[in-house]
Amino acid sequence: MSGPTPPLPPPVPLSRSVAAHCGYFDAGTCRSCTLLDQPYDAQLAGKQREVAGLLPPLEWSAPVASTPAGFRNKAKMVVGGTVDAPTLGILDATGSGVDLRECRVHAAGLHAALPVLADFVTRAALTPYDVPGRRGELKHLLVTESPAGELMVRFVCRSQEPVARLRKHLPWLLERLPVAVASVNLQPAHKAVLEGEREILLTDHTTLPMHVAGVDLHLRPQSFFQTNTAVAARLYEQAAAWTAEVAPATLWDLYCGVGGFALHLAAPGRSVTGVEISPEAVRSAEHSAAALGLDGVRFLAGDATAYALDAAAPPALVVVNPPRRGIGEQLAGWLERSGVEHVLYSSCNARTLAADLGAMPSLRPVRGRLLDMFPNTHHYEVLLQLSRG
Known part of the structure; x- marks a missing residue:
């Protein structure tokens, strides 16, 4: 970076209403x-x-x-339900999936992407993980949107079993969404930990550029970034x-x-x-x-x-x-x-x-x-x- 520090823009105006009727x-x-x-x-x-x-x-x-509303650049969605009718959201007290894909806090690109990703779960036959039964494969979908509208999509799975199907059907997803980076994260443990240590990249690109205040921050799959x-x-x-x-x-x-x-x-x-x-x-x-x-x-x-x-x-x-x-x-x-x-x-x-x-x-x-x-x-x-x- 060079040159003088630019002046700060004026504060974001306050809203006098709730975010939305949710x-x-x-x-x-x-x-x-x-x-x-x-x-x-x-x-x-x-x-x-x-x-x-x-x-x-x-x-x-x-x-x-x-x-x-519409401020959150990352969706952390628990995958529940079935292959034919997956839910993207949270789990209820019984461990059943609750669909929240219409959540208002997500940025517009994430809001538009979640239904497509739900269809992809069905197309690629990604069995949602059943927490009470301890069976199934797909645990979470982690999706990040850049200011340019590109996406990083991470499939948190129990094992490598779905990887071949993910690779096979990925072109279908790339035709419908601006996915820059896609990966599989392996989380074999049955515990409340969002992701595991191992990441398998599915795309040639390995980073998602986040243009923030004049600087491109290149986000990798396991890197933290403000939401x-x-x-x-x-x-x-x-x-x-x-x-x-x-x-x-x-x-x-x-x-x-x-x-x-x-x-x-x-x-x-x-x-x-x-x-x-x-x-x-x-x-x-x-x-x-x-x-x-x-x-x-x-x-x-x-x-x-x-x-x-x-x-x-x-x-x-x-x-x-x-x-x-x-x-x-x-x-x-x-x-x-x-x-x-x-x-x-x-x-x-x-x-x-x-x-x-x-x-x-x-x-x-x-x-x-x-x-x-x-x-x-x-x-x-x-x-x-x-x-x-």
Whole structure:
């Protein structure tokens, strides 16, 4: 990346209505969108109050709102029912499939793709996995849509038995949907784990380009990516704006995933290191950096805390984007005593964020912003800038 940091676009306007009249919610079939019966501006204000109440006093920018419907770029669908009448959605209390392919939170491309994928299940004779009976093959369909409208489709199966049929019938699917990447994920275990370790690619393309805030992030099948592309763009833009003000010569992106922060914060003359435990995500980040022709950016597969503890010297700025459990005592303790001047902390859990802040009192929260990645739920993302002193 080069040139000045572009100004942030204006906040997304707030909606004063619920996301939609959802028949699933009204019937009690699915209650995943726990706040759906609240006006959206009330949802957002409630999240802001909760976060501000959990954290020390600081300067808050206006929260970034999401569109209340059609925002989700990934569908995680449990496959139930039968070969001839598959369901794509969730399981009820008895383990039977509940079809949710009309769910309003999915982006338009996903909404259009799910009926075609249900037909494909029948065409390829993919037997849905029967959880109570512990038989069948197809457990989940995981579908991601890029901003360009391309799809990544992953079939989570119990074994390799359906792979030959999937290959045989894949041309039918490619004629009907803009599938860039298709794969089979093997999950043989009978337990509540979404996917397994082994991935079998069915297409020549191995990555799905996600164009976010001017950067193409190349997503591989097992790589994590934020499920709200528009709000993820605002997150990276905000981080870039705050980083430009302090102009660090060296920067670490810990828990970097596919390199979202690292690649958006890269600049001429700046040394950037991303660290991520998932080798798949690191390969994605390396692919993106190479495609962008970035110098001074590298990615390492490893534990973020171990990397920091073993480092000879700290950078000028550290970005941390941990899972819900937070960064923990070890890494927070290292940040406290390291002398690092600036930290950007991106969190999806203000309670663990508050605990981590308590372990590094020399790094003072200066300003923050709530970004509503997950409308209609209690979940959110919050970005804080911390400075020493």
